[in-house]
Amino acid sequence: MYNTTSMSRTFDAIALKEMDPALLALAVLEAAERASLSGGVLRQAMNVAALAHIDQNRKNGIKNPEDPYIVHPLRNVLRLLRYGCVDADVLAATALHDTVEDQPRAVIELLSGHPTLDEDESLLRQSASLAISDTFGHRVSNIVAAVTNPISDSRGGNAVSYRDHVVSVIEDPGVFLVKFSDFVDNAGSVKHLDEPTRTRLSAKYAPLVEDFRTAASTLGDRLNLPQSGLDDIARHLDELEARLPAEDFGSENIESSSTAT
Template structure:
C-alpha cells in the first residue's frame, strides 16, 4: 500500500503507521520530524547505522527497526524534544546491547566498551553516554533476571536525566504497545514490565527530567494505560 500524504502521516498513531504502512511509513514519518532539527544529517547517519545493525532482527511480527523508529519519532513528536543527541540515542539505544561486536569491529577492549567508543567517535560523547545508561548489564545468574533489570533501570536512570527520555519512549513502545505483541509474548512482557511503572512515574516527576509539564502528564497517562493493559493480560491467565 502506498503511503498517504505527509499531513496524514504526521498525525497518525505510530502503531497504526506500523500496521498499515510498515517500516517505509515509519521512516517517512521520522524524516518529516527531523527535517527541521539541527544536525539532521547526523540523524540520518544514525538511522543508517541502526538499519545496518538491526537488519536481520525481529520485534514480534515486525522488523526490529520499527521499534527503534517509533522510539525516536515519539521523542521528537510526542515529547517535543529538539535535541538531536536524544533522537540519535533513541535510534541507537539497543545497538550496544544487541550488536556490540559488530559495532566495535577491531577495537581493543571489551565489546561493550569498544562499541561505546565507536558511538562516541561517530555521534559524540553525549549520545554514547545516553546509550550506555540504557544498555542492560550482562545477566547475573545469582539474581532473578527481572529483578536485575528493574534494579538496573532504577539505578542507571537515577543519575542520567537525558537517558530517562529515551527509556520512557522505549517503555511506552513496549508497554502501551504490548497489545501488538504476539499472543504468547504478552504475558511474559506484562510480568516483566508491570513492576516498572511506579519506577517510571517517580522518574517522570523529577524536576531534572528535561520534559515540559504537559509532556510529563502525557507520559503519566500512558503509564496508566500500560498498567491497565498489563492487568487485563495477567488476569486473563
Template sequence: MSTVGAGLLAVMPLHTISEVHGESGLRQRLELETEKLAEPERVGAALDLASRLHAADRYGREPYVNHLLRVAIRIVSHYEVHDTELAIAGLLHDAVEDHAADLAGERPGTPTEAALAELENRFGPRVADIVAAVTNPPREPGVDRQEQYREHVAASLDRNPWARVVKISDFTDNGVGIVYATGGVQHHLATKYRPLTDVYRELVTRPDTPLADHVKQHILDQLDRADQRFDAILDEE
C-alpha cells in the same frame, strides 16, 4: 503499502503508522520530525547504522527497526525534545546491548566497551553516555533476571536525566504497544514490565527530568494505559 499525505502522517498514532504503512511510513514520519532538528543528516546516519545492525532482528510481527523509529519519533514529536543527539540515542538505544561485537569491529577492549567507544567516535560522548545508561549489564549469576533488570533501570536512570527520556520512550513503546505482541510473549512482557511503571512514574515527575509539565502528564497517562493492558493480560492467566 498504502500511501498517505504528510499532513495526515504527521498526526497519526505511531503504532497505527506501523500497522497501516509499515517501516516506510515510520521512516517518512521520522523525516518530518527531523526537520525540527539542527542536524537531520546525523539522524540519517544513525538510522543507517541502526538499520544495518538490526537488519535480521524482528519485533513481533515487524522488523525491529520499527521499534527504534517509534522511540526516536516519540522523543521529538510527543516529548517535544528537539535535540539531535536524543533522536540519535533513541535510534541506537539497543545497538550495544544487542550487537556490541558488530558495532565494535576491530576496536580493543570488551565488546561493550569497544562498541561504546565506536558510538562516541561516530556520534559523540553524550550519545555514547546515554546509550550506556540504557544498556542492560550482563546477567549476574544467582540473581533473579527481572530483579536485576529493575535495579539497573532505577540506578542507571537516577543519575542521567536525558537517558530517562530515551528509556521512557522505549518503555512506552513496549508497554502501550504490548497489545501488538504475538502469542505467549504478551504474558512474559507484562510480567517483566508491570513492576516498573511506578519506577518510571517517579522518574518522570522528578524536577530534573528535562520535559515540560504537559509532556510529563502525557507520559503518566500512557503509563496508566500500559498498566491497564498489563493487568488485563495477567488477569487472563
C-alpha cells in the same frame, strides 16, 4: 503546491503501530526538520541502527508475524519527537539504543570500516561503545551504555535485577527519555506475544510504571519537554497502569492520544 502543514498533520495523525520502516524514517526526518533540528547526526544514527539491525526481526510483531527490528528504535525516536524532544543527542541515542546490546560487532565494523576478531561479548560491547563515542560523542555513547542491559541480565535475567537496573539509570533526564520511550514500545507490544511470554513480561513491566512516574515527577523541567509532552508521558503511564498485567492491554490503546504517540 506542496502543503507542508497538511503533510505534517497527516504524519502526526498516523499511529506509530501503523507505520512500516520507510514511513517511520520519513516521519522522523519530517518531524526533526519541523523542529529545526539538524538532521545530520540523527540521520547518521538511523543509518547505523538500520544497518546494524538489518538481519534482526521482532517476533510476534505488531503488523506482521515478524517485523523488521528497525521499526522499534524508529518508533521510539518518533515518539520522543512527538513529545517535543529536540535534544539531538537523546534522539541519536534512541536510534542506537539496542545496537551495543544486540549487534556490537556490526557497530564496530560499520563505524570503523574494519572487521573485528573479538569474540568476548564484554570486549565487543566496549569496542562498540568506543566506536559510538568516536562518531557521535561521549554523551550519546554514555546514554546508550546506560540503557544497555548488563550481560548477566540480557538473556533471561529476573525481573528484580532488570527493575533495579532501570531505576538506577533513569535519574538522568536524557537516559529517562530514551528508556521511557523504549518501555512504552515494549510494554505496548506485549499483547502481540504468545503465552507464557505475555504473562511473564506483563508481570515484569507492571512495577516499572510507578518507577517511571516517580522519576518523571522528580525530573520535571529537566526533561526539557513542553507541557504537552509531559502530559503525554503521564497519559501513557496511566494507560499502562490500567492495563498491566491485564491481558487486554496493548499498544492499540497506549497510542490513543491526539498525536498518536
